[in-house]
Amino acid sequence: MQAITVENLSKTFRVKRKEKGMRGSIKAILHPQTEEIRAVNGVSFSVDEGEMLAFIGPNGAGKSTTIKMLTGILYPDGGRVEVLGIDPMKKRKQLAYRIGTVFGQKEQLWTHLTPYDNFRFFGAIYDLSERETEERIAELSERFELNAFIDTPVRNLSLGQRIRCEIVASLIHKPKVLFLDEPTIGLDPVVKENVRELIKQMNREEHTTIFLTSHDVGDIEKLCRRIIIVNDGQIVLDDSVERLKSHYQDKMAADVYARSQESGMAEKYEEAPNISLEEILVDIYRSEEDG
């Protein structure tokens, strides 16, 4: 069963263009010029229920725009989207009951309230009864270890504690699909590891589909089996993390062997060193930049 189906998805933004300086500003008023930027250009993919997918790419590749179209925030210009069999554009509210979103760069919680009050607010947003909300808060507080600071105003929490609360707020209604946009941005390595462990646990126990965008290779390696790389609004790679690494390992070994043959030092050929996922991604991003 597929949790997400995307076919030929496109989104174009019209951006104003202006020449440098005051003269450019005046010219822009008299003769405004705009440029069309295709943020997402004919993207197609699907995600199975319970799958953990990394949707990555360099800055400005179209990741966030895609996630925003999948969650009903942005209207696509073309193509078809279905999340849990629901079109986000036609039934945004219906879909919102079944998905959760965490935007690492945007805070959804009220900073002057305690996490407990915030969770009660989110319970009301998702039409949970008082009892259901209390039970869910107790369960998630236990699992995410929030009890020590659940009654402290959010503005007084550390970033790691706040992100844990953000994730809990997005899970209060037991979503079937969780969209995570840079969930570990700015966290220290220990907190990152904790957050990853909690996401894995949630996927394991509640069979939640995870759609992750992140620039942190650790997030991708430790959470996801499958990876989709986008650049210039198009998918450039859709494969398993394992196959991607093994493919690069083979390619690197072949390169080292070829070089040793060329230099006539075949006897000095050694096995290619292990290549990290980060190096692979840098290589892919650079080769995409070079066209």
Added chain:
Amino acid sequence: MLTAAKNQLRVCLLSMKYNMMREMVNKVTFLTNVCFMVLNNASILVQWIILFRLREDVGGYTFREILFLWGLTAASFGLSHILFARAFSLSDLIIRGKLDSYLVQPKNVLVSVLTSSTDISAIGDFLYGVALVCACRPGVGGFFLFLLFTVTGTAIFTAFALLLGSLSFWFVRMDILQGQMVMGAVSFATYPDGIFEGISRFLLYFIVPVGMAVWYPVHVIVSFHAGMFFAVLGYACALSVTAVAVFYRGLKRYASGNLMEARM
């Protein structure tokens, strides 16, 4: 349908409660904000008292009618800023791409946005408006009309701000125009309509909705006129429907944003 409306109301009430809680974190600031707004409004009345010592009427208004004018403007402006303060800063939300958190909630986007903020000093405006009208002893019927027109005035001021704010989906820097037009409307509303003539009068009745928000209602409270009464109700409904339609039309053009931000 009824359950959905009930659930939406529950969220709105919680949102308002939390907004109040935020503003009341510092009790001294909260109380001084409210009290100084009352004093600020009251101080402007002094110029009217002096003026009415020199003349019997200004623009066809007696001092009592001026008090109705001020009372209704303050109460409508106050209530719109207590309940729907976000309408008055909608441009900023749209320009900076801050509607995302409302769009991922299973609730009506517009209602959630409008009720997501409260201007606490507006409580002072509202109380001042009610006190002023009570001081004029309008009678039971007059007071009922005042309450009704406070609601229509709130709807008109909010819809006007919403309409201008929604234009930010198409045009940049509408926040400046929105702020100036709304504050202009409120300023004009505190002067009698008799002093405006020709094009300015036309503009203040049909473009900047001061006439329908305050002037017609004051005429109806002073001397009931069915035509004006229904014109105000009709205008409030028509402007609200138009503003909502423009907002949802514009929402399809919403471009979101990637700025770092917090819900304060």
